[in-house]
Amino acid sequence: MRHRKIVYISIFALATISLILAGIIRYGKSQELKVIFLDVGQGDAILISQGSSQILIDGGPDGQVLMEKLGRYVPFWDREIEMVVATHPDQDHIEGLLEVMKNYKIDALVEGTEQSESQLYKNYENLIAQKQIQKIEAEAGLKIKLDRAEIEILNPPAEAPAGTVKDTNMYSIVARLVFGQNSFLFTGDLPDTEEKKLLQKNVDLSAQVLKVAHHGSKYATTGEFLDKVKPDVAIISVGRNNRFGHPADEALGRLKERKINIFRTDEKGDVIYECLNPDVRCQMAVN
Numbered sequence: 009m010r011h012r013k014i015v016y017i018s019i020f021a022l023a024t025i026s027l028i029l030a031g032i033i034r035y036g037k038s039q040e041l042k043v044i045f046l047d048v049g050q051g052d053a054i055l056i057s058q059g060s061s062q063i064l065i066d067g068g069p070d071g072q073v074l075m076e077k078l079g080r081y082v083p084f085w086d087r088e089i090e091m092v093v094a095t096h097p098d099q100d101h102i103e104g105l106l107e108v109m110k111n112y113k114i115d116a117l118v119e120g121t122e123q124s125e126s127q128l129y130k131n132y133e134n135l136i137a138q139k140q141i142q143k144i145e146a147e148a149g150l151k152i153k154l155d156r157a158e159i160e161i162l163n164p165p166a167e168a169p170a171g172t173v174k175d176t177n178m179y180s181i182v183a184r185l186v187f188g189q190n191s192f193l194f195t196g197d198l199p200d201t202e203e204k205k206l207l208q209k210n211v212d213l214s215a216q217v218l219k220v221a222h223h224g225s226k227y228a229t230t231g232e233f234l235d236k237v238k239p240d241v242a243i244i245s246v247g248r249n250n251r252f253g254h255p256a257d258e259a260l261g262r263l264k265e266r267k268i269n270i271f272r273t274d275e276k277g278d279v280i281y282e283c284l285n286p287d288v289r290c291q292m293a294v295n
């Protein structure tokens with residue numbers, strides 16, 4: 009009797025192991041690209057994944073919320089996030105990253121040259137040093153390859169000053185992801201003055217999906233900028249009943265005038281793009 013019980017348990021354990029292995033192989037082979045705008049409250053966090061590789065752009069304002077979201081979209085056996093991009097050192101973009109650094113192995117961190125004087129930023133920098141995470145300085149022109157997808161950094165410019173600046177939003181990392189005929193533009197909290205400078209440079213800003221800058225603040229997302237990007241969809245990453253009044257009616261008005269479809273994380277939750285291959289349009293779903 010005792011013997012039979014052991015056999016049963018062993019068979020069960022074996023079945024579990026093979027299921028896990030099947031999962032790993034399936035994920036390893038999957039070339040599907042996913043871009044997920046995570047609903048993390050008042051802040052930004054965007055997960056880009058392909059197979060078992062992940063790039064996380066910003067971490068939102070709350071580590072527990074972000075860990076719960078990553079648990080949903082990163083396979084449980086994958087404890088590595090290949091790259092983190094911190095668009096700028098404001099709390100609503102980096103606070104959640106501390107918990108990620110404690111719980112995942114991060115291979116590289118892309119950040120701008122600007123720093124913050126906040127205690128949070130000091131803790132964040134200490135943790136990066138402690139975990140010996142490789143830092144890559146973001147500068148316009150830098151390209152990041154993820155299998156058949158490519159991300160190009162468009163801001164900050166090479167001449168951006170290093171150190172602490174008054175307005176950290178100014179040097180937000182702006183990145184454009186291209187996967188065949190699909191394109192996404194991530195703008196951090198970039199203000200209108202810097203949108204203008206980007207427009208003066210002759211760079212390709214076109215994208216079907218625009219992550220609206222600064223949670224829909226009225227001081228960003230100008231008409232001229234939208235006319236250059238020409239998005240079909242605008243994603244606004246924003247918290248319910250936030251104290252900033254984001255998104256502003258002015259920014260919403262400029263999007264609506266141009267008949268751009270608006271998806272807000274406070275209303276829709278996570279906004280998920282699944283891109284099967286570079287030759288077909290990505291499918292969108294909300295969760």
Ligand SMILES: [Zn+2]
Nearest residue numbers: 051100197222
């Ligand atoms: Zn922000």
